[in-house]
Amino acid sequence: MHSTTSESVPADRTGGAPELPLPDSAAQALKLAVVGGFGVGKTTMVRAVSEIRPLTTEETMTRASASVDDLQGVEGKSTTTVAFDFGRITLDATSVLYLFGAPGQQRFWFLWDRLFSGALGAVVLVDTRRLEDCFYAIDRLEAQGTPFVVAHNDFGEADHPLDDVRAALDLDPAVPLLRCDARERDSTKQVLIALVEHVRTLVKEGRR
Numbered sequence: 001m002h003s004t005t006s007e008s009v010p011a012d013r014t015g016g017a018p019e020l021p022l023p024d025s026a027a028q029a030l031k032l033a034v035v036g037g038f039g040v041g042k043t044t045m046v047r048a049v050s051e052i053r054p055l056t057t058e059e060t061m062t063r064a065s066a067s068v069d070d071l072q073g074v075e076g077k078s079t080t081t082v083a084f085d086f087g088r089i090t091l092d093a094t095s096v097l098y099l100f101g102a103p104g105q106q107r108f109w110f111l112w113d114r115l116f117s118g119a120l121g122a123v124v125l126v127d128t129r130r131l132e133d134c135f136y137a138i139d140r141l142e143a144q145g146t147p148f149v150v151a152h153n154d155f156g157e158a159d160h161p162l163d164d165v166r167a168a169l170d171l172d173p174a175v176p177l178l179r180c181d182a183r184e185r186d187s188t189k190q191v192l193i194a195l196v197e198h199v200r201t202l203v204k205e206g207r208r
Contacts, residue, residue, distance in 0.1 A: 028094055032195065033115050034085075034101040035141075036125035037133020041153045041182035042101040043085050045125060049188040050087025050099065089192070097192070112140060121147040121199045123191055125182065128152065128160045131168055138169065147199045147208060149176040151191045156181045 034042045046054050085101030100115050116122065122141055126134045134150075141148045152165050166177050176194050181187045202208035 028096070030091070030095060030097045031119045032097060032099050032192065033119045033122040033146075034099060034125060035112065035115075035122055035134075035137040036102075037127065037130050037137075040125045040127045040130070040133065041155075042125055045123075045153075045180075045182040045188050045191075046085040046087040046099050046101040048183055048185050049089060049192065051090060052088050054099075055086040112137075113144070116141070116144055116146055119146060121149070121195045123195055124148050124150045125153050125180075126150060126165070126169070128154070128165065128168075131165075134169070138171075147195070147202055149178065149191065149195045149198055151178055151180045151182075153182045154179055155183065 034045055036042055085099075087099040087101075089097040089099070091097055100119075102112050102115050122137075124134055124137045124141070138148070138150075150165075150169065150171060152160070152162065154160075162177055162179060169177075171177060176198050178191060178194055180191050199208060
């Protein structure tokens with residue numbers, strides 16, 4: 001069984017890029033949120049793609065939290081995000097992308113609306129072992145009118161056809177759904193590119 005804990009990510013798959021200083025010419029900041037259920041790989045995704053050492057708020061899970069948080073399907077998870085993860089990607093000389101990874105546990109959902117505020121869009125990360133965990137994220141994003149894409153984090157195993165995942169989520173045909181491995185920098189980049197292109201399409205169509 002694969003693990004979604006960031007500690008299990010091999011060193012050669014997190015990117016390992018040196019930290020890059022923010023260019024003096026940077027004038028435009030774009031905000032993206034990464035949301036999804038508990039243990040789906042949000043922290044792993046932010047760490048994989050960030051060009052700086054990401055800010056994380058992971059804490060070791062205690063016996064008390066284990067009795068509150070549902071560990072079915074992620075029994076090997078030993079840490080959890082208690083606020084948010086933060087990473088940065090420089091797009092060009094003037095534009096910088098800031099990533100905010102939201103905590104997945106239901107008891108922290110009250111933070112989500114704050115993280116969505118001002119966001120260009122969001123990535124909903126899903127794990128087919130716990131698909132029901134992402135329904136709240138999709139509902140909240142739809143209610144707020146925030147553009148989003150759905151990324152099936154399959155850790156390279158391609159365990160379910162995307163058409164089956166779309167049907168299980170009852171996803172609008174206009175919402176992009178793609179497969180990814182949250183440990184891989186290039187795979188995560190493709191998800192973010194898909195999100196930016198989706199937002200651009202909505203703007204051109206006058207729906208954003």
